[in-house]
Amino acid sequence: MRGKHIKTVMVGGIFLCATPIMAAEGKLLATAGLSQLEGSGGGGLVPWATLAGYDSRDETTALLFMTDVNITDYRLSSIGVATSFYDRVELSYAQQTFGLPVGLVKQLSVGEIKQNVIGAKVRLYGDVVYSTYPQLSIGLQHKQLDDDSVATALGAKDDSGTDFYVAATKVHLGAVAGYNLVWNVTARATKANEMGLLGYGGPDNNGYQMMMEVSVGLLLSPNWVVGMEYRQKPNNLSSVKEDDWTDLFVSYMPNKNINFTAAYADLGTVATQKDQKGVYLSMTGYLW
Amino acid sequence: MVNHLKTALLMMSVLLVACATPTKTPISLYEEIGGQPTIEAITDNFIDEISFNKDIYRYFEKTNITRFREKFIEHLCVDTGGPCTYTGDTMLKVHQGQKITETDFNLTVDLLVNAMKKAGLTYVQQNRVLKVLAPMRGEMLYK
Numbered sequence: 001m002r003g004k005h006i007k008t009v010m011v012g013g014i015f016l017c018a019t020p021i022m023a024a025e026g027k028l029l030a031t032a033g034l035s036q037l038e039g040s041g042g043g044g045l046v047p048w049a050t051l052a053g054y055d056s057r058d059e060t061t062a063l064l065f066m067t068d069v070n071i072t073d074y075r076l077s078s079i080g081v082a083t084s085f086y087d088r089v090e091l092s093y094a095q096q097t098f099g100l101p102v103g104l105v106k107q108l109s110v111g112e113i114k115q116n117v118i119g120a121k122v123r124l125y126g127d128v129v130y131s132t133y134p135q136l137s138i139g140l141q142h143k144q145l146d147d148d149s150v151a152t153a154l155g156a157k158d159d160s161g162t163d164f165y166v167a168a169t170k171v172h173l174g175a176v177a178g179y180n181l182v183w184n185v186t187a188r189a190t191k192a193n194e195m196g197l198l199g200y201g202g203p204d205n206n207g208y209q210m211m212m213e214v215s216v217g218l219l220l221s222p223n224w225v226v227g228m229e230y231r232q233k234p235n236n237l238s239s240v241k242e243d244d245w246t247d248l249f250v251s252y253m254p255n256k257n258i259n260f261t262a263a264y265a266d267l268g269t270v271a272t273q274k275d276q277k278g279v280y281l282s283m284t285g286y287l288w
Numbered sequence: 289m290v291n292h293l294k295t296a297l298l299m300m301s302v303l304l305v306a307c308a309t310p311t312k313t314p315i316s317l318y319e320e321i322g323g324q325p326t327i328e329a330i331t332d333n334f335i336d337e338i339s340f341n342k343d344i345y346r347y348f349e350k351t352n353i354t355r356f357r358e359k360f361i362e363h364l365c366v367d368t369g370g371p372c373t374y375t376g377d378t379m380l381k382v383h384q385g386q387k388i389t390e391t392d393f394n395l396t397v398d399l400l401v402n403a404m405k406k407a408g409l410t411y412v413q414q415n416r417v418l419k420v421l422a423p424m425r426g427e428m429l430y431k
Contacts, residue, residue: 027394056390087390130425173419178412221411222401 027054031128031171034251034261035065035284038117038141038195039080039094042167043215044263044280045231045245048184049137049169050128051090051121052082053286054256060085062287071267071278075099076197080117090139092119098197100150101273113197114146128182134170141165143196154239154271156199157206163190165213180219182227187212193236194270202236209234217249225251243268247280258285316369317420321413324361327370331360333403344396347386367420379427388428 032054036042041052044067053061062083069076080094098113121139128135141163145151148159167186175181189208191200201207211234217227231245249263263280270276318327335357338344348356359376366374376382397418404414 056394058389058391130422173422174412174415178415180415 027056027129032256033169034259035063035067035080035082035282037067037069037076037078037094037096038119038143039065039078039082039092040119040121040139040141041082041084041090041092042186043184043217043227043229044247044249044261044282045229045265046184046186046213046215047119047121047139047141047165047167047188048186048215049123049126049135049167051084051087051123051137052092053084055084055087057087059087060288063284064287065282065284067280067282069265069278069280071265071270071276073101073273073276074270082119088123090119090121092121093117094119096195096197100271110147110149113150115143115196116146117141117143117196128169129171129173134168136166136168138164138166143192145196145199148199151193151199154193154198155202155237156193157201158191159199161191161196161200163188163192165189176218182215182217182219182225184215185212186214190234191236193234194242198237198240198271200236203238205234205236217251223253225249225253240272241269243270249280256286258283317413317416318365318368318370321368321407321409321417323370324365326407326409327361327364327368329407330364330400330403330409331357333406334360334400337399337402338396341395341399343392344399347388347392364417368417379424380431383428384431387430390429393425393429 031050032052033041033048033050034043035052036047037045038047040047041050042048052063055061060083062081064081065079067078076096076098078094078096080092082090082092084090094117096115096117098115100110100112119139119141121137123135123137125131126133126135142160143162144160148156151159165186165188167184169182169184172181188211190211191206191208193199193202211232213229213231215227215229217225219225227249229245229247229249233242233244235242245265245267247263247265249261251259251261253259261280261282263282265278265280267276268274321327335353338348359374362372362374362376365372401414401418404417409417
C-alpha cells in the first residue's frame, strides 16, 4: 500500500516537473513553506501561519504531498491534498498510515493504524515577508482513527479529536549575515496521543493542554533552506510514555511547482519503543 | 524531553544572537555592490526584465522610461546608502491610481531579483537590497 502511494506521488511529481503548468506564483520562492505531517502548510512537524501555496490575494492554489517517516521501530506515511484561497483560507486533508513492528502487531492483531485528518486555517494578519509584525493565523485539525483497538488497548478515551492552534511566522530579510531567517511559533491545544495515532485523552489527563511548537530556518540560497523544529507533546496515557519531537531539515525548492524535504527526526519514546530516530522524507507538488 | 527543549532553546539563542549582533559594515551597501555602475546596471536590467513581461509592462506603457531610469537610479542609490539625492515623487504618488495587485507586486520583485543577479550581486547582497526596499511595499499595493 505504501509502495503504491509512493509511486502515485512520484509519477505525479514527474508530471509536474515535465509539464509547464501555471502555478500560483504570487509569492517569493520558498515563502510558501512545506507540507506538514497532518496536511497543513508549515514545516514538517509544525503547522505555520503561512498558507499551503504560493497564492497571493488574487489567486488560489492546490497541492499534493507525500511524506514518509522511517524511524527505528515504526514507519509513518502521510499523503494528502491542500488548497488555499486568496492567501486567506487553507483547507487540507491527510491520510496517515502508522506501520507497527511485527512484535506489537502479533499482540494486537492490527498491522497498521490509519487516521484521517481534515484541516482548516485562516490568516488573520500580515505577510510573512513584508508586514512589520509576524503573519498570524489560527487553525484546526480534526482527526479520526479508522480503528480504535490500539488506542483503546492503551487506555485512550477517544478515537477522534480536534486540535486548535494559533501560529506566528516571520521571514527576516538578510537577518543572519545577509541570509534570510524564517521562524515560526505555534501554540496548539490538543488531547492527542502521538498526534492522535494512539487515540485522544487517557487516564493521566483527559482535557485540552497547550503545547508549544517552534521552527527556525535559514535560507542559504533561493532554493535551499536548512533548519530545525521542535514539537512539544502531552503525556495522557499511563501505559506508554510520550516524548517531544525534534528534527533537523533541509529543503530543496527548485521552482514554485515542487519541493523536497529530507530531515533527521528524533521522536524519543513512541508506544513503548525507546529512541525512535530516523529519516523523514517529504515531497510537495503544486497543481496550480 | 528536557534535553530536546534545551537543544531547541540553545539553537534559538544562537540564531537570535546572530540576529542581534550588528554586522560590521564599514562601507555602505552601495559601495559593497560596486557603486554607481552596479546601480545603473541593475536599473537597466530591471527595465529590460519589465519590457519582456507583458503582465508588468502594462503598468509602464505610459511611463517616460528615461525619467523612470534616472529617478530609479537615484532612489536605489539613496536606499543603499550612496551619495545621491532623490529628486522624484514619493513612492505613494508614483504608484497611486495604478491599483497594483499583490501578484504583480511580487512578480516585479522577482524581476528585480533577476536584474540584481544579472548585475552580479551575490544572494546575500540581493537580500540586503530587498531588505531596504521592503518597507516601501505599503505605499505601492492596491493604491
